[in-house]
Amino acid sequence: MDPSNSGTALYRAMVRIRAFENAAETASQGGVSAYGQQAAGAAKVRGPLHLSTGQEAVPAGVCAHLRASDYLTSTHRGHGHTLAKGADLARMMCELFGKATGFNGGKGGSMHIADFSVGMLGANGVVAAGLPIAVGAAHAQKLLGKGNDITVCFFGDGAINRGPFLEALNWARVYGLPVLFVCEDNRWSATTASGPMTAGEGASARAASMDIAATQVDGNDVFAVHETAARLVAEVRGGSGPRLLHALTYRVKGHVSVDLAAYRDPAELAAALETDPIARARGHLLAAGVGAAALDAIENAARDEVDTALAIAEAAPWPEPGAAYTDVQTTGAGQWH
Amino acid sequence: MDPSNSGTALYRAMVRIRAFENAAETASQGGVSAYGQQAAGAAKVRGPLHLSTGQEAVPAGVCAHLRASDYLTSTHRGHGHTLAKGADLARMMCELFGKATGFNGGKGGSMHIADFSVGMLGANGVVAAGLPIAVGAAHAQKLLGKGNDITVCFFGDGAINRGPFLEALNWARVYGLPVLFVCEDNRWSATTASGPMTAGEGASARAASMDIAATQVDGNDVFAVHETAARLVAEVRGGSGPRLLHALTYRVKGHVSVDLAAYRDPAELAAALETDPIARARGHLLAAGVGAAALDAIENAARDEVDTALAIAEAAPWPEPGAAYTDVQTTGAGQWH
Amino acid sequence: MALKDLSYSEAAVLALQREMQADPRVIVLGEDVGRGGIFGQYKGLQQAFGDERVIDAPISEAAIMGAGVGMALAGLRPVVEMRVVDFALCGMDELVNQAAKNRFMFGGQGRVPLVARMPGGIWDASAAQHSQSLEAWFAHLPGLVVVSPSTPQDNYGLLRAALACGDPVVYIEHKTLWGLRGEVDEDIAVPLGKARRVREGNALTLVSWSRQMQACAAACDALAAEGIAVDLIDLRTLWPWDRETVLASCARTGRLLVVHEAVQVAGFGAEIAASAAEAAGCRVARLGAPRIPVGYAPVLEAQSRVGPEAIAAAARKLLG
Amino acid sequence: MALKDLSYSEAAVLALQREMQADPRVIVLGEDVGRGGIFGQYKGLQQAFGDERVIDAPISEAAIMGAGVGMALAGLRPVVEMRVVDFALCGMDELVNQAAKNRFMFGGQGRVPLVARMPGGIWDASAAQHSQSLEAWFAHLPGLVVVSPSTPQDNYGLLRAALACGDPVVYIEHKTLWGLRGEVDEDIAVPLGKARRVREGNALTLVSWSRQMQACAAACDALAAEGIAVDLIDLRTLWPWDRETVLASCARTGRLLVVHEAVQVAGFGAEIAASAAEAAGCRVARLGAPRIPVGYAPVLEAQSRVGPEAIAAAARKLLG
Numbered sequence A, B: 001m002d003p004s005n006s007g008t009a010l011y012r013a014m015v016r017i018r019a020f021e022n023a024a025e026t027a028s029q030g031g032v033s034a035y036g037q038q039a040a041g042a043a044k045v046r047g048p049l050h051l052s053t054g055q056e057a058v059p060a061g062v063c064a065h066l067r068a069s070d071y072l073t074s075t076h077r078g079h080g081h082t083l084a085k086g087a088d089l090a091r092m093m094c095e096l097f098g099k100a101t102g103f104n105g106g107k108g109g110s111m112h113i114a115d116f117s118v119g120m121l122g123a124n125g126v127v128a129a130g131l132p133i134a135v136g137a138a139h140a141q142k143l144l145g146k147g148n149d150i151t152v153c154f155f156g157d158g159a160i161n162r163g164p165f166l167e168a169l170n171w172a173r174v175y176g177l178p179v180l181f182v183c184e185d186n187r188w189s190a191t192t193a194s195g196p197m198t199a200g201e202g203a204s205a206r207a208a209s210m211d212i213a214a215t216q217v218d219g220n221d222v223f224a225v226h227e228t229a230a231r232l233v234a235e236v237r238g239g240s241g242p243r244l245l246h247a248l249t250y251r252v253k254g255h256v257s258v259d260l261a262a263y264r265d266p267a268e269l270a271a272a273l274e275t276d277p278i279a280r281a282r283g284h285l286l287a288a289g290v291g292a293a294a295l296d297a298i299e300n301a302a303r304d305e306v307d308t309a310l311a312i313a314e315a316a317p318w319p320e321p322g323a324a325y326t327d328v329q330t331t332g333a334g335q336w337h
Numbered sequence C, D: 001m002a003l004k005d006l007s008y009s010e011a012a013v014l015a016l017q018r019e020m021q022a023d024p025r026v027i028v029l030g031e032d033v034g035r036g037g038i039f040g041q042y043k044g045l046q047q048a049f050g051d052e053r054v055i056d057a058p059i060s061e062a063a064i065m066g067a068g069v070g071m072a073l074a075g076l077r078p079v080v081e082m083r084v085v086d087f088a089l090c091g092m093d094e095l096v097n098q099a100a101k102n103r104f105m106f107g108g109q110g111r112v113p114l115v116a117r118m119p120g121g122i123w124d125a126s127a128a129q130h131s132q133s134l135e136a137w138f139a140h141l142p143g144l145v146v147v148s149p150s151t152p153q154d155n156y157g158l159l160r161a162a163l164a165c166g167d168p169v170v171y172i173e174h175k176t177l178w179g180l181r182g183e184v185d186e187d188i189a190v191p192l193g194k195a196r197r198v199r200e201g202n203a204l205t206l207v208s209w210s211r212q213m214q215a216c217a218a219a220c221d222a223l224a225a226e227g228i229a230v231d232l233i234d235l236r237t238l239w240p241w242d243r244e245t246v247l248a249s250c251a252r253t254g255r256l257l258v259v260h261e262a263v264q265v266a267g268f269g270a271e272i273a274a275s276a277a278e279a280a281g282c283r284v285a286r287l288g289a290p291r292i293p294v295g296y297a298p299v300l301e302a303q304s305r306v307g308p309e310a311i312a313a314a315a316r317k318l319l320g
């Protein structure tokens, strides 16, 4: 690829995710009771906040090939997917703050971040729950003859041990659906290392056993992810049926923002930090002749955008109490007891 | 193997299953409303009755290597597993008749046929439900240091499309459990051909993807099943961890006894009947010098045993109405409303 | 108006035919639907509409329900077949955490217009895992509509209404009503949330639904012979339930008896009885199955059945 | 007697320690239990008893619950960790069709002594998929015991009783009570099925459980200031529930108010209210959450909370 254009675009995509999550992380301290922490209640961003710090190359590299009419299903760790799919950063921050101006009107928060208008069908609080929903969306795309739109389904390495993973992959292959499965293999499942809990070679091997071609990629090399995803997305758009991208990355932060991950070997983290996708991309781009100033400008712009978003979210109104009674269901609305 | 001893034993095991199910089939007509039939109510054997006719070689060949302290989990199609594991045929018939003298005291019927005293932990009305239970039982065998006892888990080719199949196989491998998975691949899932509903090469491929060695065998050749199972059972007993036996067979009857299977290509059935496991075993044994009289005697003995069982079941008492209130739970027993 | 004599299952097939003809977004997915479903409740539909709209599914209840959610979000109106409510337990996260909550959780960005058919109740001699009545579970869950028809006419009308309503609907037909025949007027629309008064009377309000309506009617005959006129109400929709009709009747009779096939403890009858006691302050009684699993032998299964005699006895007790 | 000041989670850890020391068959399986569980409710147990008895599991709720059933059948006494009740929905067939029915279905050939821990209730700001209260579901299911402790002492005592009872138990701790401290007497045995009278009074019977007991106590303070003495009862076990104690109190006060965090519609309060109306003929009222999913924003989440003011108001209405 020519790094000077899309290269900087990928860089920008990653930097925005990082900036957004750094700010959210700060705003979330004391926001939830778990992992030995007691919620203070004063936090701006409350409830479990799952950060994708260090994994930004995967959504950035994959979503660069998507359009708004393509669908995306996400996980509990969905900020990167949502931003990369094109959602407005400020409205995302408003949702994390629980404000009326958030994408969900404050009803969902981080674990349910979504922007249906750009095809982002939502983060999910239930591990692996996005997989069957994704194949259903892809099934609809096929039946409705939606041009060559596709569905991209992100999930973690721990999710492959839940039954719906098998049911969804089998489904996608049986009906030959336009879905790209993307396993974000960050080596951890909450406080448990995924390796010892997983039989065999993981997502790729299981996909292959269901006749779904799988490709592994260095998930911390945004250019590699971008290049590999280009081919897979093209195949899926072309009617190949499902494909799986197995991206090897690492969860730099704790499972949630209040998790200090003391259970982890510091050496493991240190090694992973060596391969930080943003630092690596920056190195690539500099080597490819992109000026440091241009990259600094991208980072400053991202920080400014996030600061503005924080101010917007801070100033935004809370939902009306009555909003708790809207969008429950149409039939029987008003009968709450 | 020396067909003159264990060969005839395998033959006898199959013949008893066939005789039992032929009788049950006759007694079940008009026993359930489904597949276009209306229950008459007069049937002696009521509710859905799933026959393993044509599949007898699998339980016969596998269970020949098991002892009472080994566990077995079964499916909705469990008569063969139960008989082969050593359950009393007459008490099984009593259970199918719903009598107090049945293994479950009339509480379960065919779909829940079981004899825990010989390690047969039960048929199950839910497809794939036996798999997690089996790995749990094997897990207990390992933790309790139960000598080298093992658990054998039977399931159908349709069951591999349910999530618990993946979860259970992963579990067995992760903890290195003494369990032998046996897929009875009869090519059908109720009224639906399994092939078009299944991505990839099926049970064997999926097991391999979870690092569980799988072996395919002609499930209608009882000697081949017996020989292959001998090796796999020995490996599992020896501490190899889980193994999978993929037995290729065919469901000769409809899905349940009232299902005429009109949706099936008659040629397919005709071809399958050519490979009837009992007829083939008889041929082998005759060729190996076993006298026809000896084999006839085995068949007559089986028919006599079944006739006696029918008479016993017919004469046996119904459960007391009060039995509906026993074995529900200990805590709170008596509080039914 | 077009009158037809149809079975409960034929009425459902007719409803699906009408909806599928009228709306290409309506599709069916589930196990064995291509052969008409094991109860004939999809008979001929795959032949008529093709296997892309009447989709044979693998044995994957979680994926069937979950894919239904994804299809609905993407613009289809799936009829999701669970075979029996007992197997719907294999897709509970997909129904409860996904289908029911999607619209609210995402702030109204999406809709999940889906009808999940999961026949309930005792299926003769099918024992504990094939005989459950779980309607109370679904009534407890925000986001879901719960329907339970007792006649061919209602099965026709309510299935059409369920497909039209745009909400996720748990549609509970009864496993042993499929053969029940009755007159079906294709032009009658049966609204969701409206009960049907089956008999008029001032002595007692008797509320039930699904197959249990038959036992209640028989009990009413026995009571009528004793000069006791019962106000018999078929709830038809359990959520939203027709409080107005039921409470108005309670106010008139001063006595309410709720009867259902489900286990009485924490059954939906508790909700109705408690509501009546709270609102109308009238005397209430419930009659449901004892809190025991359904046994296989006829004598054991009978313990879980609520028959006309028991219903009449409960009515007399409430009156005495 | 050994008195300790412990948190709700520490009390649970102590109970498990005692049971695991006393009985080698007692084991724990679930996600992240090796690090003490995300709420600290297994803290130190893997270090003390090893990873063969405190088993880290893959993210496989169906297999965790199903394997628990197999382990129990084979002679172990597993504590099955579901993390939160919302995720237990991923193992519903294994709990409902297998664990709860096994003993009956197979005619008493087997037993499933298993304690399934599934913390319930609103976990501050965790929205619709992490905030459910589903105790009414499990009370509806024959074969299951349902427990919901409100104090460290009860969590200690009831968890031990649950492990000893030999039945499959759904053990619902509250997601936000983990930090609650209180005195724990290790020698006090807390029996299953017995409610605890927290306050004595003749004006009104107030029944609740789990975290809601705190709001009820606060409401009682407000009412006491008005001279209204409430008979406050902590149900502790939802199945079997202590009918005797509750109905005796109702007979005395003539008025019953049931309060729970769960959605009011078809919640377990309906069972208690209906039972009291049937048996004692007393005036009944229920107070639970509206039938809406729990929202994320504090102001939305608050709509699903049942606070002291609402409880006191409902009490006054019932008295007036």
Ligand SMILES: Cc1ncc(C[n+]2csc(CCOP(=O)(O)OP(=O)(O)O)c2C)c(N)n1
Residues within 6 Å of the ligand: A075, A076, A077, A125, A126, A127, A155, A156, A157, A158, A159, A160, A186, A187, A188, A189, A190, A194, A251, D031, D059, D061, D083, D087, D090
């Ligand atoms: C069904 C279910 N089980 C457990 C959880 C709790 N949980 C949330 S995230 C998580 C770890 C998921 O690991 P992985 O799929 O690898 O995603 P990652 O967190 O690493 O991005 C767990 C166990 C859940 N949300 N849903």
Ligand SMILES: Cc1ncc(C[n+]2csc(CCOP(=O)(O)OP(=O)(O)O)c2C)c(N)n1
Residues within 6 Å of the ligand: B075, B076, B077, B125, B126, B127, B155, B156, B157, B158, B159, B160, B186, B188, B189, B190, B194, B251, C031, C059, C061, C083, C087, C090
């Ligand atoms: C979870 C679940 N879904 C559906 C059914 C209905 N059902 C009973 S047997 C069966 C077919 C099973 O096929 P397979 O696993 O190959 O076993 P076979 O009947 O061929 O022996 C189906 C769909 C069920 N019992 N449980």
Ligand SMILES: [Mg+2]
Residues within 6 Å of the ligand: A156, A157, A158, A184, A185, A186, A187, A188, A189, A190, A194
């Ligand atoms: Mg991970």
Ligand SMILES: [Mg+2]
Residues within 6 Å of the ligand: B156, B157, B158, B184, B185, B186, B187, B188, B189, B190, B194
């Ligand atoms: Mg099969």
